[in-house]
Amino acid sequence: MPFAANTVIRHEGDAANHLYMLHDGWVIASAGLSDGSRQVLKVHFPGDVLGAPSLPFSCSAETLRTLTSPVVATVSKAGLAEIFVSLPRLAMLFFLAAQEERVFLMDRLISVGRLRASKRLAAFLLHIYDRLCAMGVSDGAPIDLPMSQEMIADVLGLTTVHTNRVFAQLEMRGLIARRGRIIEFPDIMAVRRFSGIPTRHIVRNQNWLPAMLSR
Amino acid sequence: MPFAANTVIRHEGDAANHLYMLHDGWVIASAGLSDGSRQVLKVHFPGDVLGAPSLPFSCSAETLRTLTSPVVATVSKAGLAEIFVSLPRLAMLFFLAAQEERVFLMDRLISVGRLRASKRLAAFLLHIYDRLCAMGVSDGAPIDLPMSQEMIADVLGLTTVHTNRVFAQLEMRGLIARRGRIIEFPDIMAVRRFSGIPTRHIVRNQNWLPAMLSR
DNA sequence: CGAGGTATTGACACACATCAATAGTTGTGG
DNA sequence: CCACAACTATTGATGTGTGTCAATACCTCG
Numbered sequence: 001m002p003f004a005a006n007t008v009i010r011h012e013g014d015a016a017n018h019l020y021m022l023h024d025g026w027v028i029a030s031a032g033l034s035d036g037s038r039q040v041l042k043v044h045f046p047g048d049v050l051g052a053p054s055l056p057f058s059c060s061a062e063t064l065r066t067l068t069s070p071v072v073a074t075v076s077k078a079g080l081a082e083i084f085v086s087l088p089r090l091a092m093l094f095f096l097a098a099q100e101e102r103v104f105l106m107d108r109l110i111s112v113g114r115l116r117a118s119k120r121l122a123a124f125l126l127h128i129y130d131r132l133c134a135m136g137v138s139d140g141a142p143i144d145l146p147m148s149q150e151m152i153a154d155v156l157g158l159t160t161v162h163t164n165r166v167f168a169q170l171e172m173r174g175l176i177a178r179r180g181r182i183i184e185f186p187d188i189m190a191v192r193r194f195s196g197i198p199t200r201h202i203v204r205n206q207n208w209l210p211a212m213l214s215r
Numbered sequence: 216m217p218f219a220a221n222t223v224i225r226h227e228g229d230a231a232n233h234l235y236m237l238h239d240g241w242v243i244a245s246a247g248l249s250d251g252s253r254q255v256l257k258v259h260f261p262g263d264v265l266g267a268p269s270l271p272f273s274c275s276a277e278t279l280r281t282l283t284s285p286v287v288a289t290v291s292k293a294g295l296a297e298i299f300v301s302l303p304r305l306a307m308l309f310f311l312a313a314q315e316e317r318v319f320l321m322d323r324l325i326s327v328g329r330l331r332a333s334k335r336l337a338a339f340l341l342h343i344y345d346r347l348c349a350m351g352v353s354d355g356a357p358i359d360l361p362m363s364q365e366m367i368a369d370v371l372g373l374t375t376v377h378t379n380r381v382f383a384q385l386e387m388r389g390l391i392a393r394r395g396r397i398i399e400f401p402d403i404m405a406v407r408r409f410s411g412i413p414t415r416h417i418v419r420n421q422n423w424l425p426a427m428l429s430r
Numbered sequence: 431c432g433a434g435g436t437a438t439t440g441a442c443a444c445a446c447a448t449c450a451a452t453a454g455t456t457g458t459g460g
Numbered sequence: 461c462c463a464c465a466a467c468t469a470t471t472g473a474t475g476t477g478t479g480t481c482a483a484t485a486c487c488t489c490g
Contacts, residue, residue: 056315102316112327
């Protein structure tokens, strides 16, 4: 199912009756507060499962909004249950994906709770870069972030103004180079050291997982 | 398996070869930064699964440290895989528990990213209170937090000094009353309104889950 | 060409950090 | 049971990172 750019797929508070599989494009998950401020919770890429956190709750915890024009497939709760009954290995992979997301949220929490703005921004850009690399999209290549500085500010828990100043700081330090929204890392290891968040190594195809075709 | 109070069960960076089921007592999950600062990621209660976030990674992402003297059971990765093969309903419940944890982390991220210190503390105390109520421990009763203000500061992303001042603020506003580490809420709804984090309603025993005895 | 969003910059305010000191509390060993 | 040490809580004075308000430039698209 294709969507237009900058469209709400599901709003926080809505009934959470299914999941979405993101096949193409970018989607952000965010939550708003009564005072109008907003926190971006996750920048989703192709391959991600969307909307799963709201499953145990009576209504959706996050707003899903398209950035680019994405392609999304819908999975019902019953369909998910069917996977858990028939395809235990796939179910286990869904479970592990949820744990990965938890660790990414923990890293964000550490970053917002304990790092100053410049390191926070570096950690975020690095996280996006690493995930793009894992998808094979960009290895050493510049990344093209389809996000305004306002959105990035909502990721980092900063104001737009300060985010802009911190971008300028990173650029002056030579940690990044910018051409519009395209960002390049002249020395990625320097950025890694600067950010302070440890590099995570995901282990794929672990041998303790249930066999592929179990019955 | 019993543990002493204030003991490390598993340190971040250690091999993550199993999970733990917390049967009794309190355990906190935290991560440290190179500069010595620390972020508490989760306060675990009886019934929680510990150590799951590290499963997809080559080494543990979080340090698990006992607060009280807890009772913990160990589950191997193979044992978890066995559950996914044989007990799909239980596997699904594990999956949903992980999604719940994601939402709690999101709430913490919103809180640390977008709320000022006093609301942050209120939201944290409220979260603990609600979870104790869900366990049937404390409904309207005062809560006894076995945590120093330093630990609470590491939850909130604040300094010890400021956490202390914010405790005093909440007390002066009449939102909490303290006797040592015992905290009471004279008007819990006022605290809820003040905190700004929406109340989450978890739906148990959802009808789309796989049947109890599937085969 | 004009309009609305986005990026950038400056001046100033404030929430929280930092440094430092004191008091209170807990635990431990003699 | 007291004495001492270590930890924890509290309070004050001062510094600073980030927020707020405001203005201008830029950019994209009709």
